[in-house]
Every structure is written in C-alpha cells, then in structure tokens.
Amino acid sequence: AGSGKFFVGGNWKCNGTKESITKLVSDLNSATLEADVDVVVAPPFVYIDQVKSSLTGRVEISAQNCWIGKGGAFTGEISVEQLKDLGCQWVILGHSERRHVIGEQNEFIGKKAAYALNQGVGVIACIGELLEEREAGKTFDVCYQQLKAFADALPSWDNVVVAYEPVWAIGTGKVASPDQAQEVHVAVRDWLKKNVSEEVASKTRIIYGGSVNGGNCAELAKQEDIDGFLVGGASLKGPEFATIVNSVT
Numbered sequence: 001a002g003s004g005k006f007f008v009g010g011n012w013k014c015n016g017t018k019e020s021i022t023k024l025v026s027d028l029n030s031a032t033l034e035a036d037v038d039v040v041v042a043p044p045f046v047y048i049d050q051v052k053s054s055l056t057g058r059v060e061i062s063a064q065n066c067w068i069g070k071g072g073a074f075t076g077e078i079s080v081e082q083l084k085d086l087g088c089q090w091v092i093l094g095h096s097e098r099r100h101v102i103g104e105q106n107e108f109i110g111k112k113a114a115y116a117l118n119q120g121v122g123v124i125a126c127i128g129e130l131l132e133e134r135e136a137g138k139t140f141d142v143c144y145q146q147l148k149a150f151a152d153a154l155p156s157w158d159n160v161v162v163a164y165e166p167v168w169a170i171g172t173g174k175v176a177s178p179d180q181a182q183e184v185h186v187a188v189r190d191w192l193k194k195n196v197s198e199e200v201a202s203k204t205r206i207i208y209g210g211s212v213n214g215g216n217c218a219e220l221a222k223q224e225d226i227d228g229f230l231v232g233g234a235s236l237k238g239p240e241f242a243t244i245v246n247s248v249t
C-alpha cells in the first residue's frame with residue numbers, strides 16, 4: 001500500500017435478497033474494521049435504501065452504475081440525483097461486466113463519470129484488459145485508452161478512485177500476482193503523471209480488483225502502488241470482507 005488512505009470497495013453485483021442482505025449488513029455492523037481505511041459497499045439499486053438505513057455509517061454506499069445525465073424519460077435507468085437522495089456517495093463506472101457484457105463504450109462511461117462528479121458523487125473508475133489483450137501484449141495500451149477516456153471527460157480527479165481490474169481475473173478465481181498488479185498500477189500512475197499532473201498521480205488511489213479474497217489480500221496489499229481493493233465474490237461474506245479491509249498493516 002502507498003501513502004494514501006487504503007480504500008476497499010465491495011461490489012455485490014446482481015446478488016442478494018432482502019433476507020441475505022439483512023444478514024450481510026448485520027455481519028458488517030459487528031465486524032471490526034481498521035480505522036484508517038475507507039470502506040464502501042455497492043448493493044444492487046433495489047437494496048440501497050435497505051442497506052443505507054441498516055448499515056453502520058462507518059461504511060459508505062456506492063451504486064454499481066448510473067444514468068448519464070439528469071433523470072427523466074429514460075425507462076429503467078437510475079439517475080445520480082436519485083442515488084444522492086438515497087445517500088450514495090459513490091458510483092462504480094466502467095466495470096468490465098458493463099463494458100463487455102452490456103457493451104458500454106469508453107466515451108459513454110466518461111460522460112457518466114463527469115456527470116456524477118459534477119453532482120458531488122465520487123467515482124470508482126474501472127479499467128482493465130481482456131485475456132487476449134494481455135496475451136497480445138496490449139495490457140498497457142488498453143488501460144491507457146480507458147484512462148484517457150476518463151481523463152478527457154472528468155472535471156477533476158479529486159473524488160476519483162481508479163480500479164485496475166484485469167478482466168481475466170474477475171470472478172475466475174485467477175488473481176493477478178502481486179507483481180503483475182503492481183506493474184500495471186505503476187504504469188497507471190505514470191500515465192496520470194504524464195497526462196494529467198504529478199499531483200493527481202501521487203494522490204489518486206489505484207485499487208486492484210479480480211478474485212481478491214481473505215487468503216491473497218495481504219500479499220497484494222504489501223505492494224507499494226496497491227492502494228486498496230475492489231472485491232466482488234468475497235464481499236458477499238462479511239467476515240472475509242472485513243479480513244480484506246484489515247489487510248493493510
């Protein structure tokens with residue numbers, strides 16, 4: 001971990017029921033969480049209100065997506081204003097499942113991020129390469145293109161956390177090695193330094209996501225440029241998520 005405050009997000013994806021989420025919230029409420037860590041969970045939209053009203057204020061709430069602008073005649077979408085109304089401080093944007101399963105493009109994602117930031121909602125900006133891109137030696141190029149789309153659109157990086165999530169590691173049980181993750185985190189920081197500013201490069205937290213669990217988090221957290229984690233599967237288990245939060249020492 002670097003010098004910024006460690007940041008751990010739990011992405012619950014499209015999982016849970018009122019009952020299972022009641023249990024998860026109760027486990028999080030009774031967990032001991034290291035004080036010097038920002039902890040955020042992202043429930044499905046329909047459970048945000050339930051989570052907000054039952055979860056300790058120690059843990060902040062994120063959405064998993066948002067509409068690109070102000071609400072209105074956009075059937076099935078959820079606006080940033082509505083997220084704020086429910087008490088969400090963050091939104092995850094550019095997640096690989098939205099890029100590769102739903103088909104969201106760089107420019108669309110950048111516009112959403114800009115709108116959220118302009119409304120005062122923080123952005124967890126996800127980037128990461130596919131397995132075939134890594135095998136073709138294109139990891140850095142893909143990450144840089146995705147970063148550029150954010151950089152071109154964002155009004156400021158003040159409220160942004162970058163999540164490096166290699167697609168081949170998400171939900172597969174194949175975690176990147178600490179060296180593999182560190183290598184890309186350094187490249188991302190370098191890109192920010194050259195293309196945004198030295199200040200943004202040094203203060204922006206770059207977190208890793210992709211099959212992080214209670215067993216592998218400590219080794220990853222030792223890396224100089226890994227400033228936290230975005231956790232999918234393991235965030236559905238309160239005690240294991242707490243272990244990940246507490247992996248920074």
Ligand code: PEP
Nearest residue numbers: 170171209210211232233
């Ligand atoms: C994610 O979806 O952001 C993620 C990292 O998932 P998992 O931890 O399950 O690989």
